Structure formats: structure tokens, C-alpha cells
Amino acid sequence: MTDSLFITCSQCGAKNRLPASKLSDAPNCGKCKQSIFSHSVIELDDSNFQRFIQNNDMPIVVDFWASWCGPCQHFAPVFQQTSTLFLDKVRFVKVNTEQAQQTAAMYGIRSIPSLLVFKNGKELTRQAGAMDQSNFTRWLSQF
Ligand SMILES: [Zn+2]
DSSP states (O other), X not given: OOSEEEEEOXXXXXXXXXXXXXXXXXXXXXXXXXXXXXOSEEEEOTTTHHHHHXXXXXXXXXXXXXXXXXXXXXXXXXXXXXXXXXXXXOEEEEEETTTOHHHHHHTTOOSSSEEEEEETTEEEEEEESOXXXXXXXXXXXXX
């Protein structure tokens, strides 16, 4: 089945099944009726991270960050801006490693920021350190 995808709503976390052709039409959630992609960047923690990455058929890029990390602060607007370019292609997730310590430990996050790409719950690749927007966009385009 390549023509329908499971996508988790960015508002209520409900799992939606969507035809791939609908992704670019700003689809609404079957449960809360809001736009599924209303938040281009979603913040997750230990309680909902696993569920989110398992219940999305789109690639997901995760920014593991921390409030004390200078490069993370600089990278945050790049991450936000880039997310709007990939709205129906890649989900953008931020994980605060000070709060989501279990998740950070599970993936062995040692340097901050770390960017991980997941597909169907599996890690595809990771990149330690921030990127500028053009490098980040190029890096993501391969997914
Ligand atoms: Zn919803």
C-alpha cells in the first residue's frame, strides 16, 4: 500500500489514514477537524515520542535540543523556517533532552543539537551539530 499513509495529527495526536494524493491539500484530522499539519513543528516528550514516530508513514526529522545549548538557539529558527518548505513531505519534531531524558538516552544522544531522521519508527540517519538552512534543506531532500 503506497497510496495511503498513516499520519498523526499535530493538534490532538489522533492517527489518520490519508491517501498520498491528499497530503498537499492541507488535510483535516478526522477526530479534531483541525488541519493535521497546523503545527509545522511538533514538540514531543517521553510520553508521546514513540507513538508519534511509529504512527507516521512520512519521514520525521527530530531536533534533540537543550535550553543551555547556544547552537540549538541559533538552529531553532532554521528548523522552523525549513519545516514550512517540507510541510507535506517531512514531519518536524523537537525534543527537549532535559525533559525527555528517557528518549534522549534511548537514542544515545551525546551531542546537542542532534538531528535524527526516522521512517516507520526506525532511525535512518543522524547528524550531530547544527546546519545552516541551505545545508539542512539539502540534507533533508534525500528523504
Ligand atoms: Zn486531530
